[in-house]
Amino acid sequence: MTAGFGRALRAHRRAARLTQAELGARVGYHHSLISKVEGGVRLPPPGLARAADVALGAGGGLLALVDDRPRGTLLSLLPGADPGVAVLPVRWPARLTARCPEHGTTGCAVPSAARARVLLARLGHEAGSDLVHVLTALLGECAAADDLATVEWALHRMAPAGSPVLLVLAAHFARVAGGLRAARGQDALGMAWLGQGLVWAAAADCPVTTADLLADAAVLTGVPA
Incomplete structure (x- = not known):
């Protein structure tokens, strides 16, 4: 395709x-x-x-x-969103296909969309495995759907300080936001998100995520990694 x-x-x-x-x-x-x-x-x-x-x-x-499987803007999943925003239903996974940053495996159960909505309403004040699984699932769906609005919605509300797992997740969100901004020709905003991601990855002491962010920044600036 x-x-x-x-x-x-x-x-x-x-x-x-x-x-x-x-x-x-x-x-x-x-x-x-x-x-x-x-x-x-x-x-x-x-x-x-x-x-x-x-x-x-x-x-x-x-x-x-192109792949025309049903997709809706994930903003319909978020607290306070207008239900009419999504023309198509959101595909919300039952299990993670990506590696869970907390457990290091795939296949972790993802809370239902209704439960996810409750957890996201407390984003910045909530912690725990359920939130980690919701955010990991959300990020995967956002990346697949080219959904910059939802990625940045989460980034502006995350409070990852003090939690290495949430710091890594925040860095992953920042990496996706940087890539989506760059794809839209907004290189400065893309670099800003990648830079913030590097701060979070360093705070989490996660060299793999740091290397991924540096590689993306090198591509964006045209400097060999």
């Missing part, structure tokens, strides 16, 4: 006589991301697929090439 979408995107862009930079400006994504998607080395974010389909007049042809 990745290569097929990339080839179709390139064909539509060239037919519209647009450069990658010009298309990026129209759809709100950096030209480097457009290049990676066209080259088949990066999955197209859902937002890019939708915007490019409209901008290039593809009539749904580009959207038909």
